[in-house]
Amino acid sequence: IDDLSTVVADFGMEIQYHPSQSTVSAGSGRSIGSIVSNGNDQEGGEFKISTLHKDDIEKFEALSSFVSVLEGDGSSENGAVIIDTVSNFLIDELDASGESQRLPSIDLAAFCITKLWEAARASEENKDSIMYSNGLDAIIQGMFVYAREDAGIQERGCGALWSLAVHPQNRSPIALAGGCHRVVDAMSNHISSERVQIMGLGAIKAFSGDRDGRASLESRGTLKVIVRAMKSNMKNYTIQLEGCSIISNLAIDSNTNQISMATNEEINAIVAAMKTHSARPELQKKALSALKNYSFSESNIETILKCSDAKRMIIWASKQYHEDCGEDAKIVLDQLNQFQQQKNDRSSSSLPNLHDNGPKVDEGENEAYEQLLVSLRLGSDDEIINNIINIMFERPLSDKIQDSGLQNIWYLLLKNDENKELVAGSSHALDVIMTSMNERSTPNDKKHINIQEHGCNIISNLASAGATNRLRLIHHQNNLCIEALNNAIENFIAVESVQVTALAACRVLLVEEDFLSLAKGTDGLRLMALSMRVHQTSSQIQREGKSIMMKLHSRLSSRRLLDKNEDPDVEEIGALLESLSISR
Structure with missing residues (x-):
C-alpha cells in the first residue's frame, strides 16, 4: 500500500474520502459505483461501503487511484501493469486473511475481478497477460472465497473466464485450475440471478468442446445445474437457448464418440423450452440438435418417448420451421419410429412358432450396430x-x-x-x-x-x-x-x-x-x-x-x-x- 501511495503521489493524484457520502472517490471525482456495481443491484449504481473495514478503505483508495491513473494514461502497455497489480493485490489479501481471521471486503474483491474481466474483454494481449500471470488464480480464488456471498463477483468471474476461454488454448489450463467448477458452483448458488446464469452458460459452452473442460464439467454435475437454471428462468430466451446448445454439446463426446445417458429432467427441460419459445426458430433448432444427439442411444430413445410432448413438438417444429429443423427432426423421428417398430417386432416374436424355425440370427448384429452408431461421430x-x-x-x-x-x-x-x-x-x-x-x-x-x-x-x-x-x-x-x-x-x-x-x-x-x-x-x-x-x-x-x-x-x-x-x-x-x- 505504501508503494501504491507513493506512485499515486508521483502522478499528482489526490486521494479523497467522503464518509458523509458513503462512497470512496479518487481525485478524478469518479465513485466506486462507476467502476463496479453492487452484486445485488443488477442495473448497476453506487457501491455501498458498509462492508468496508477502515483498513480496507485505505487500501481501496490507493488501489483504485493507481488503476485510474493508468487507465487515464491510455498506454496499451498499462494493461499488463493493471492486471499484475489487481491480481497480486487480491491474492495477497486472500492469503493474509488467514492470519487476520478477516476476509477482505467483498467490494475490494469485486473491484479486482471486475478489472480483470474488463481487461480480458479489451484485448488479446490482456488475455495472455492474465493467463501467464496470477490473473487466473485471482479470479478463481476470488470466486471460491465469495461463492455464496455475492452474485456480482460470480457474474464478473464467470464473464472473465468466458472471455479467456474464447481462445481454445486457454480452456484446458482454466479447467485444470478449477475454473469450470467455479462457474458451475456460481450458477448453482445464484440460480435466480439471470446475469450469473447467462455468464455461466457462456463460459460452460466454451469449455464443453474441450477434453479437460468436458471432464471437469461432468465431474461437477453440470447438466443438473443447467436443467435447474432452465426451470428457474423459463421465460429467459438466452438461458433456454444456451441451455439447449450446451446439452447438445454434452450429449456426445467427440473425443471418445460416446453418447451420454439422458435423464427425464434433461429431455423435459428441452421440450419445455421448445414449448415456451415456440416462436423462436433458432431455439427449436438447438433443441432438436440435442434430441438428435441423444437419439443415437436406445436407452435415450426410451427416455425421449417417455416425455409426453416430445414427439408432438418434434413434428410441430419440423413443419413450422422445416428449413431450420426438418433434417434433424426427421433423424429423431426415424430413430423413434424404428425403435418402436423393433420393440413391437420383439414383442410379437417372443411367442414360439412350432412350424417356423425363423430366420438365422446374426449373433454379432448388436455389436456391429453399436459400432455403426459410434462411427457416425x-x-x-x-x-x-x-x-x-x-x-x-x-x-x-x-x-x-x-x-x-x-x-x-x-x-x-x-x-x-x-x-x-x-x-x-x-x-x-x-x-x-x-x-x-x-x-x-x-x-x-x-x-x-x-x-x-x-x-x-x-x-x-x-x-x-x-x-x-x-x-x-x-x-x-x-x-x-x-x-x-x-x-x-x-x-x-x-x-x-x-x-x-x-x-x-x-x-x-x-x-x-x-x-x-x-x-x-x-x-x-x-x-x-x-x-x-x-x-x-x-x-x-x-x-x-x-x-x-x-x-x-x-x-x-x-x-x-x-x-x-x-x-x-x-x-x-x-x-x-x-x-x-x-x-x-
Missing part, C-alpha cells in the same frame, strides 16, 4: 461414409444395419456435393447400396420398405449432382442400379412411399439418353405405368409418372424426326399415355 465425412459402407458390407444379412446404414448415408449426401462425389465414385459403395436393395423384397416388412426408400433417395441425390454421377449409376455393374429401381417398383408395388421415391429417382436419371434405352429394355416403362395405375389416387405418383412419360414421348418423338424413321417406341409410349389418360 468418428472423423470426417469421408471416413464416416467408408466406415458405414464397410460395416454394411460385413453384415449383409442384417436388416437393422442395412436400414440404418442407408439412412445415414442419405443424410450425409444431403450435406454437400463432395459426399455425393465420394459415394458415386466408389464402385464398392454402389455395390453395397444396390445389393442391399436387391436382396430385400418383402412388401410387408417395415425394414425392407425403409431400405427401398433410403436406397431410392440415395440414387436421386447422387443423380442430381451431375451427368457424371448419372452415367456412373446407369452403367454400374451391368445396370445394377436400374435393376434395383425396377425391383423396388415391382416388389413393393402396393407401398406408396416406395413408389414415390423410386419414380423420383427414375425422373432424375431420365435426363440421360442411356437411361431411356435401358428403361425400355428392362421392362422399366411397363412398371412405371403399372405404378400409376395401382395408385391412381396418389397425386405424387401421378405427378412423377406423368412427368416421366411426357419426357419419354418428347424424347422419342424428337429422335424420330431427326432420324426420319418410324420408331415403334413412340407409338408404344403414346399408347401408354392414352391408357393413362395423359394428353400429349
Whole structure:
C-alpha cells in the first residue's frame, strides 16, 4: 500500500474520502459505483461501503487511484501493469486473511475481478497477460472465497473466464485450475440471478468442446445445474437457448464418440423450452440438435418417448420451421419410429412358432450396430461414409444395419456435393447400396420398405449432382442400379412411399439418353405405368409418372424426326399415355 501511495503521489493524484457520502472517490471525482456495481443491484449504481473495514478503505483508495491513473494514461502497455497489480493485490489479501481471521471486503474483491474481466474483454494481449500471470488464480480464488456471498463477483468471474476461454488454448489450463467448477458452483448458488446464469452458460459452452473442460464439467454435475437454471428462468430466451446448445454439446463426446445417458429432467427441460419459445426458430433448432444427439442411444430413445410432448413438438417444429429443423427432426423421428417398430417386432416374436424355425440370427448384429452408431461421430465425412459402407458390407444379412446404414448415408449426401462425389465414385459403395436393395423384397416388412426408400433417395441425390454421377449409376455393374429401381417398383408395388421415391429417382436419371434405352429394355416403362395405375389416387405418383412419360414421348418423338424413321417406341409410349389418360 505504501508503494501504491507513493506512485499515486508521483502522478499528482489526490486521494479523497467522503464518509458523509458513503462512497470512496479518487481525485478524478469518479465513485466506486462507476467502476463496479453492487452484486445485488443488477442495473448497476453506487457501491455501498458498509462492508468496508477502515483498513480496507485505505487500501481501496490507493488501489483504485493507481488503476485510474493508468487507465487515464491510455498506454496499451498499462494493461499488463493493471492486471499484475489487481491480481497480486487480491491474492495477497486472500492469503493474509488467514492470519487476520478477516476476509477482505467483498467490494475490494469485486473491484479486482471486475478489472480483470474488463481487461480480458479489451484485448488479446490482456488475455495472455492474465493467463501467464496470477490473473487466473485471482479470479478463481476470488470466486471460491465469495461463492455464496455475492452474485456480482460470480457474474464478473464467470464473464472473465468466458472471455479467456474464447481462445481454445486457454480452456484446458482454466479447467485444470478449477475454473469450470467455479462457474458451475456460481450458477448453482445464484440460480435466480439471470446475469450469473447467462455468464455461466457462456463460459460452460466454451469449455464443453474441450477434453479437460468436458471432464471437469461432468465431474461437477453440470447438466443438473443447467436443467435447474432452465426451470428457474423459463421465460429467459438466452438461458433456454444456451441451455439447449450446451446439452447438445454434452450429449456426445467427440473425443471418445460416446453418447451420454439422458435423464427425464434433461429431455423435459428441452421440450419445455421448445414449448415456451415456440416462436423462436433458432431455439427449436438447438433443441432438436440435442434430441438428435441423444437419439443415437436406445436407452435415450426410451427416455425421449417417455416425455409426453416430445414427439408432438418434434413434428410441430419440423413443419413450422422445416428449413431450420426438418433434417434433424426427421433423424429423431426415424430413430423413434424404428425403435418402436423393433420393440413391437420383439414383442410379437417372443411367442414360439412350432412350424417356423425363423430366420438365422446374426449373433454379432448388436455389436456391429453399436459400432455403426459410434462411427457416425468418428472423423470426417469421408471416413464416416467408408466406415458405414464397410460395416454394411460385413453384415449383409442384417436388416437393422442395412436400414440404418442407408439412412445415414442419405443424410450425409444431403450435406454437400463432395459426399455425393465420394459415394458415386466408389464402385464398392454402389455395390453395397444396390445389393442391399436387391436382396430385400418383402412388401410387408417395415425394414425392407425403409431400405427401398433410403436406397431410392440415395440414387436421386447422387443423380442430381451431375451427368457424371448419372452415367456412373446407369452403367454400374451391368445396370445394377436400374435393376434395383425396377425391383423396388415391382416388389413393393402396393407401398406408396416406395413408389414415390423410386419414380423420383427414375425422373432424375431420365435426363440421360442411356437411361431411356435401358428403361425400355428392362421392362422399366411397363412398371412405371403399372405404378400409376395401382395408385391412381396418389397425386405424387401421378405427378412423377406423368412427368416421366411426357419426357419419354418428347424424347422419342424428337429422335424420330431427326432420324426420319418410324420408331415403334413412340407409338408404344403414346399408347401408354392414352391408357393413362395423359394428353400429349
